Amino acid sequence: MSMELSFDRKAHEKERLAFVRSYAAWVKRTPNAEWSRQQGALIDSFFENGRNMPLSRKEYLERVAVKKRVRP
Amino acid sequence: MDIQYSGRRIVVSEKYLTLLDRFVLDFIRILEQETPYVIVSGYVAILFGRSRGTEDVDILVPHLEKPSFSRLYRALLDGGYEFLNAEDADGLFDMLNKRMGIRVARKEQFIPNIELKFVKDEVDRIVLRDRVEVNLPGADVYISAIEIQIAYKLFLGSQKDIEDALFLYEIFREDLDPTILKQRMESFGVRGDEYGIVV
Numbered sequence: 001m002s003m004e005l006s007f008d009r010k011a012h013e014k015e016r017l018a019f020v021r022s023y024a025a026w027v028k029r030t031p032n033a034e035w036s037r038q039q040g041a042l043i044d045s046f047f048e049n050g051r052n053m054p055l056s057r058k059e060y061l062e063r064v065a066v067k068k069r070v071r072p
Numbered sequence: 073m074d075i076q077y078s079g080r081r082i083v084v085s086e087k088y089l090t091l092l093d094r095f096v097l098d099f100i101r102i103l104e105q106e107t108p109y110v111i112v113s114g115y116v117a118i119l120f121g122r123s124r125g126t127e128d129v130d131i132l133v134p135h136l137e138k139p140s141f142s143r144l145y146r147a148l149l150d151g152g153y154e155f156l157n158a159e160d161a162d163g164l165f166d167m168l169n170k171r172m173g174i175r176v177a178r179k180e181q182f183i184p185n186i187e188l189k190f191v192k193d194e195v196d197r198i199v200l201r202d203r204v205e206v207n208l209p210g211a212d213v214y215i216s217a218i219e220i221q222i223a224y225k226l227f228l229g230s231q232k233d234i235e236d237a238l239f240l241y242e243i244f245r246e247d248l249d250p251t252i253l254k255q256r257m258e259s260f261g262v263r264g265d266e267y268g269i270v271v
Contacts, residue, residue: 013231017267020235024242027121028073035073035121036088043118046125047091050183057156060182061175064128 073121077247083207084120092118092184096129097211099176099186102151106144107133110203112216112224117236119206119215120243124232128175128187132200135190141165154179195220195259218244223256226264234267241269 027035055063076083089097096115103109113130136144145161155164156175164174171192177185191197203214216224218240225237241248241264254271257264264270 016231016235017238020238021242021268023123024121024239028243030073031086032074032084033086033088036086036090039121039123040088040090042123043090043092043125047095047184050127051181053183057182058158061156064175 073243075120075243075247077244079204080202081205081207085209087208089208089211092126092129093208095178095184096186096213097208098151099129099153100131100213102147102153103131103133103144103188105147106140107136108200108203108214109133110200110214110216112199112221114232114236116215116218116221117225117239119213120240122236122239127183128185130173130187130189132189132191132196134200136168138165141168148176152179153177156182156185195224217252219248219253220256222248222253222264222269223260223262226257226262226267226269227260237264238267238269 053060074085087093092115096111100109100111110132111129112132114124114126115129118124118126141164142161145155145164148155153176156177157164157167159167159174167174168188168190171190173187173189175182175185175187177183191200199216199220202217202220204217206213206215215221222237222240225233225240250271257271
């Protein structure tokens with residue numbers, strides 16, 4: 001990996017962490033009914049999308065096994 | 073966010089229950105008829121607002137005897153679930169005893185799914201022993217203590233895991249026990265300074 005690519009990855013990670021901090025701050029200052037409604041729209045869409053997974057059960061299990069093997 | 077945190081109990085009033093929350097709550101309604109449990113990993117952060125999806129929800133249970141597992145197996149099938157692994161009840165029980173996870177989903181829908189495991193070591197036993205009750209509108213769930221969850225996520229170390237750890241830290245920083253968090257981070261051999269998780 002080139003130095004330039006490596007730098008970009010670090011910058012991206014830092015930006016992601018800054019987003020998590022500011023998002024957590026928003027959740028903390030927002031009433032439960034409101035943050036959970038907005039988060040729910042995202043989570044529910046993931047849930048509905050799960051029904052469209054174009055994999056067989058066997059392929060899915062193979063995929064999660066590979067993901068676990070490469071996890072740090 | 074209005075959270076009442078008192079050590080072993082967290083009350084989250086007026087939370088909208090997502091389809092994922094309902095999936096988890098429906099599953100544990102059957103599970104807890106047979107055994108205590110604790111939910112660990114990504115769903116814990118999502119429960120408190122983290123804006124990401126997940127394919128699976130990890131749940132630890134103590135070692136079950138064969139008759140108890142057989143009852144759970146039957147109750148889940150009767151309740152509209154199926155096991156994603158190809159093994160029969162005996163094979164699934166063997167997998168659990170070999171420290172492997174087995175996956176359970178609603179029939180004909182394998183995402184999301186529950187990855188169920190027997191506790192396998194001292195860390196797992198502490199996680200189960202120190203589980204925290206979360207009171208949601210109309211239902212309760214047991215999750216891993218936040219301090220150990222943060223340390224474990226840092227230990228796993230992927231970008232997603234670090235973000236989960238940071239999110240939980242930011243949400244609960246005023247309520248966490250710094251001594252316990254420090255102990256947990258030391259036992260996992262992790263530090264959080266570079267991410268702003270300071271103990």
